[in-house]
Amino acid sequence: MNDSKRKKHSGKRGPDLQNDGFQHQARKRFGQNFLQDQNIILKILQSIRPQDNDHLVEIGPGQGALTRHLLQTCQKLDAVELDRDLAAYLEQTLGSDPRFSLQQGDVLKFDFSQLSDKPRSLRIIGNLPYNISTPCMFHLLNYQSLISDMTFMLQLEVVQRLAAGPGDPHYGRLGLIMQYYCQVEHLFDVPPTAFTPQPKVCSAIVRLTPHVRPPVEVDDVKCLQDVIRVAFTQRRKTLKNSLRTLISEAELNKLTIDTSLRPEKLSLAEYAIISNSISRNRQNAQGAQQKEESHE
Ligand code: SAM
Numbered sequence: 001m002n003d004s005k006r007k008k009h010s011g012k013r014g015p016d017l018q019n020d021g022f023q024h025q026a027r028k029r030f031g032q033n034f035l036q037d038q039n040i041i042l043k044i045l046q047s048i049r050p051q052d053n054d055h056l057v058e059i060g061p062g063q064g065a066l067t068r069h070l071l072q073t074c075q076k077l078d079a080v081e082l083d084r085d086l087a088a089y090l091e092q093t094l095g096s097d098p099r100f101s102l103q104q105g106d107v108l109k110f111d112f113s114q115l116s117d118k119p120r121s122l123r124i125i126g127n128l129p130y131n132i133s134t135p136c137m138f139h140l141l142n143y144q145s146l147i148s149d150m151t152f153m154l155q156l157e158v159v160q161r162l163a164a165g166p167g168d169p170h171y172g173r174l175g176l177i178m179q180y181y182c183q184v185e186h187l188f189d190v191p192p193t194a195f196t197p198q199p200k201v202c203s204a205i206v207r208l209t210p211h212v213r214p215p216v217e218v219d220d221v222k223c224l225q226d227v228i229r230v231a232f233t234q235r236r237k238t239l240k241n242s243l244r245t246l247i248s249e250a251e252l253n254k255l256t257i258d259t260s261l262r263p264e265k266l267s268l269a270e271y272a273i274i275s276n277s278i279s280r281n282r283q284n285a286q287g288a289q290q291k292e293e294s295h296e
Contacts, residue, residue: 022063022089022093024063024085024086024089026196026197027083029131030082030083030129031060031128031129031130031131031132032062032083032129033127033130033195033196033197033198033199034062034063034065034195034196035062035065035066035127035153035194035195036065036194036195036196037190037193037194037195040190040194041065041066041069043188043205044066044151044153044205045066045069045070047151047187047188047205047207048070048123048125048151050070050073050074050123051073051074052073052074052075053075054073054074054075054076054123055074055075055076055078055115055116055121055122055123056070056074056076056077056078056122056123056124056125057077057078057079057080057112057115057122057123057124057125058070058077058078058079058080058124058125058126059079059080059107059124059125059126059128059136060080060081060082060107060126060127060128060129061079061081061086061090061102062081062083062086062127063086063089063090064090064093064094065127066125066127067079067090067094067100068094070125071094071097071099071100074099075099076099076101077099077100077101078101078102078103078115079100079101079102079103080102080103080105080107080110081102081103081104082104082105082106082107084104087102087104090102107132107136107139108132108135108136108139110139112140112142112143112146112147113143113146115146116146117146118146119145119146120145120146120147120148120210121146121148122143122146122147122148123147123148123149123150123151124140124147124149124150124151124152125150125151125152126150126151126152126153127152127153128152128153128154130154130155130158130199133152133154133155133158134158134174137150137152137178137208141181144181144182144210145210147210148209148210149207149208149209149210150182150207150208150209151187151205151206151207151208152205152206152208153190153203153204153205154203154204154206155199155201155202155203155204156189156201156202156203156204157170157201158174159186159204159205159206160186160204161174161175162174162175162178162179162184162186162206162208163175163184163185163186163206165267166264166265166266166267167264167265168264171264172232172235172264173228173229173232176228176268176271177225177228178208179215179268180214180215180216180218180221180224180268181210181211181214182208182209182210182211183207183208183209183211184206184207184208185206185207185208185209186204186205186206187204187205187206187207188204188205189202189203189204189205190202190203190204190205191203215268215269216268216269216272217272217276218272218275218276219275219276219279219280220275220279223275223278223279223282224271224272224275226246226275227243227246227271227274227275227278228271230242230243230245230246231243231263231266231271232263232264234263235262235263235264236262237262237263238259238260238261238262239252239257239259239260239261239262239263239266239274240252240259240260242263243274246278247274247277247278247281251277251278251281252274252277254277255273255274255277256273257270257273257274
């Protein structure tokens with residue numbers, strides 16, 4: 001980056017960081033909070049337990065706090081880093097290792113299918129920039145069949161939402177959708193002191209393991225997502241009121257569900273029952289309309 005650009009962003013940067021003589025000013029806009037606590041780094045590695053034949057993919061390697069350790073045990077490590085300065089530094093320090101390969105760019109635009117075509121072959125890791133953590137996880141779900149597991153550092157509150165079940169105050173749309181696709185494990189919490197610069201909030205490590213088969217049968221996942229979105233947009237209302245635009249009270253009453261409950265009390269299995277009823281009703285209505293048209 002040239003000097004004029006440096007000046008332009010200087011107001012939004014954190015303190016200087018040093019690493020093997022390399023100096024880097026943390027960039028807030030890239031969500032840069034670098035891990036510096038060796039005990040936490042070790043604990044993360046113990047959770048991942050990289051194996052010799054693993055194909056690892058690290059999102060946002062930064063200055064390589066995890067990368068260097070991960071490279072000690074794996075067959076291949078691909079990394080995606082947006083910051084050009086950090087990408088150049090990593091290329092310079094780790095680029096000679098034939099197992100390491102770095103893509104400089106935005107993970108949200110990255111095509112993970114270019115890394116492998118083998119089912120469940122990729123192990124994804126990342127101390128994710130918090131500003132893009134949810135879109136990043138949803139982007140990765142597009143490549144779900146290629147992924148064996150994902151271990152992420154996220155804001156504690158996001159991990160609580162991902163792992164929450166019915167009745168939990170953190171239960172909602174994010175957890176329900178993610179739990180449809182993955183097994184979610186809240187592994188451990190990480191204090192702000194583990195990073196430089198320190199974030200304002202606590203963090204946590206989560207493991208997401210894509211299901212081989214979804215935990216519930218859903219005819220139309222898009223319909224399930226709609227039902228969950230509509231239910232939680234009006235989370236103070238009972239189900240029969242909040243879902244009125246999608247399903248009549250009479251249809252809802254045919255299902256084995258207590259429709260006087262609020263959305264946060266319903267399980268994923270119950271949302272699947274509602275969604276399947278809606279999508280089957282839609283199919284029946286479509287079929288009837290087509291029949292009518294063919295008779296005209
Ligand atoms: N892994 C390092 C560590 O633990 O110290 C850095 C973690 S830091 C929280 C997030 C990293 O993601 C930074 O290196 C940042 O530059 C990078 N990053 C931010 N936005 C990104 C994006 N859209 N695509 C890829 N990397 C990104």
